[in-house]
Amino acid sequence: MTLSLILCDDHTLFRDGLAALIAREPGWRVLAQAADGAEAVRLATELTPDVAVLDVAMPGMSGIDAAELIRVGSPATCIVAVSMYADAHYLQRMMTAGARAYVLKNEAGADLIQAIRAAVAGDNFISPALAQAGTAAAQRNADLDQALLTKREREVLRLMALGWRTKEIAETLGISAKTVETYRARIMMKLRIDTLAGLVRFAIRAGLTPVE
Secondary structure (H helix, E strand, O other): OOEEEEEEOOOHHHHHHHHHHHHOOOOEEEEEEEOOHHHHHHHHHHHOOOEEEEEOOOOOOOHHHHHHHHHHHOOOOEEEEEEOOOOHHHHHHHHHHOEEEEEEHHHHHHHHHHHHHHHHOOOOEEOHHHHHHOOOOOOOOHHHHHHOOOHHHHHHHHHHHOOOOHHHHHHHHOOOHHHHHHHHHHHHHHHOOOOHHHHHHHHHHOOOOOOO
16 A cells, blocks of 8 residues: 655654654655644645644644644545543544544554554544543643643733733733733633633643642
8 A cells, every 4th residue: 555644743753763663564655754733734735645643742733733724734634643641632632623543652653553544544543542441531631731822821821820810911911901811712712611710720730820
């Protein structure tokens, strides 16, 4: 089977390991590698590979956002997610974004090739270690959620969790109150949390503000 792929992960050694694994398969070729989601979107749009292997959590644009954009820019490209997090919350978000497979990084050596074959065939694949854990009542991972927020969004969230009012946050950060509200709406959308109490609980769990 002839197959073209791009690889996206912010860790060079991991990308190289995946490339070496893929190179063992006759007819499979890695067209390019990317270190962040934005670069992966650009490469996928330009090269239209058969498969894009995306890390879920990366600095800047996450694999979730990249998957959504690749699905628009190169709809024929199959998306295979790789992640160090055995977290059903992100499994669901990645699948909703367009991924056909979700592979745990510590299982990639055993699962990646099978996952790629399944995705290309139009089937779904989930690393058995994650599938066996089940998808109900999964604990959200605060570190991974934080990776979806920009530095400024994390600062706004921290101040909100400390009980600061919109006007106080605006004055401290040198931005308008309207901009603070925009950040708040964006944070809620990214984290899928729709109450201030929920944001405070998340900020505490993420270590953005101490437990009182």
